[in-house]
Amino acid sequence: MKTIELKNITKVYNNKVTALDNVSLTLCEGEFVAVMGQSGSGKSTLLQIAGLLDNCTSGSVIINGEDVSKLNTNQLADVRKNSLGFVFQAFHLNPHLKVYENIMVPMLINDRFKNKAEMQSRAMELVDKVGLTHRKEHYPSELSGGEQQRVAIARALANEPDFILADEPTGNLDSKNEQMIFEELKKLSEMGKGVLVVCHNDAILNFAEKVYNMKDGKFENE
Ligand SMILES: Nc1ncnc2c1ncn2[C@@H]1O[C@H](COP(=O)(O)OP(=O)(O)O)[C@@H](O)[C@H]1O
Ligand SMILES: [Mg+2]
Structure with a gap:
């Protein structure tokens, strides 16, 4: 079973701000x-x-059974590259690259792909998967916010991660697009990815199987 385990995580910024106070959570494959x-x-x-992407002050992060505090910088980069896909509120697409080229970007650091043609055909599969076949040659500025976020989701899938981590992925979207993005993320969990979404919008309640409420760095419902 693929898992991300967060055990008793505390994060204090600058010895002053306690952003997380002894938080524990487990995300399993296939879970939203x-x-x-x-x-x-x-x-x-x-x-x-x-x-x-950041260290904790105390506690442990265990990914697929491995305590990541024991890994060196290169090994951490490998775990990030092979097991994790990220989606952010602001999409972070490269404006100078077409849709399918944006999706290829993470593949460039993956030696699993032998050549550009292989990357391109994988990118086209992902474009289809998120329903943007007709937009594959477009630039981000020619897409709606919801479409741009779907490109970002496809890009997060480029290296076939076990987990998708999304930070307010619908924060810049209207409610119709928000619905679409949550549906897309739900599909990924049904395909077996572990999906962790942080947000402050109730619409997520219709999709997530497990919901944690965070207040002042702690979970309230524990
Ligand atoms: N790099 C940082 N340095 C100092 N304080 C930070 C930093 N990042 C976040 N914080 C503080 O930690 C707390 C939690 O922030 P954050 O995790 O961004 O909350 P959320 O994503 O729920 O809005 C806030 O009080 C914030 O000001
Ligand atoms: Mg935030």
């Missing part, structure tokens, strides 16, 4: 988990620690 909470409650900090 949401963390909800107001702005400043510690959601992004939690996601960044789960995604190995």
Whole structure:
């Protein structure tokens, strides 16, 4: 069973701000988990620690059975590259690359792909998967916000991660597009990915199987 285990995570910024206070959570493959909470409650900090983008002050992060505190920088990068896919509120697409080229970007650092043609055909599969076949040659500026976020989801899938971590993925979208993005993420969990979404929007409650409410760096419903 593929899992991300966060055990008793505490994060203190600058010896002053306690952003996370002894938080534990397990995300399994095939699961859709949401963390909800107001702005400043510690959601992004939690996601960044789960995604190995930041260190915790105390506690442990265990990914697929491996305690990541024992890994060196290269090994951490490998776990990030092979096991984790990220989606952010602001899409972060490269404006100078077409849709399918944006999706190819993470493949460039993956030696599993032998050549450009292989990457391109994988990118086209992913474009189809998120329903953007007709937009594959377009640039991000020619797409709606919802379409741009679907490109970002396809890009997160490029290296076939076990887990998708999304930080307020619908924060810049209207409610119709929000619905679509949550449906897309739900599909991924049904395909076996572990999906962790942090957000402060109730609409997620219709999709997530497990919801944690965060307040002042702690889970309220524990
Ligand atoms: N890099 C940082 N340095 C200092 N304080 C930070 C930093 N990042 C976040 N914080 C603080 O940690 C708390 C939690 O922030 P964050 O995880 O971004 O919350 P959320 O994503 O729920 O809005 C806030 O009080 C915030 O000001
Ligand atoms: Mg945040």
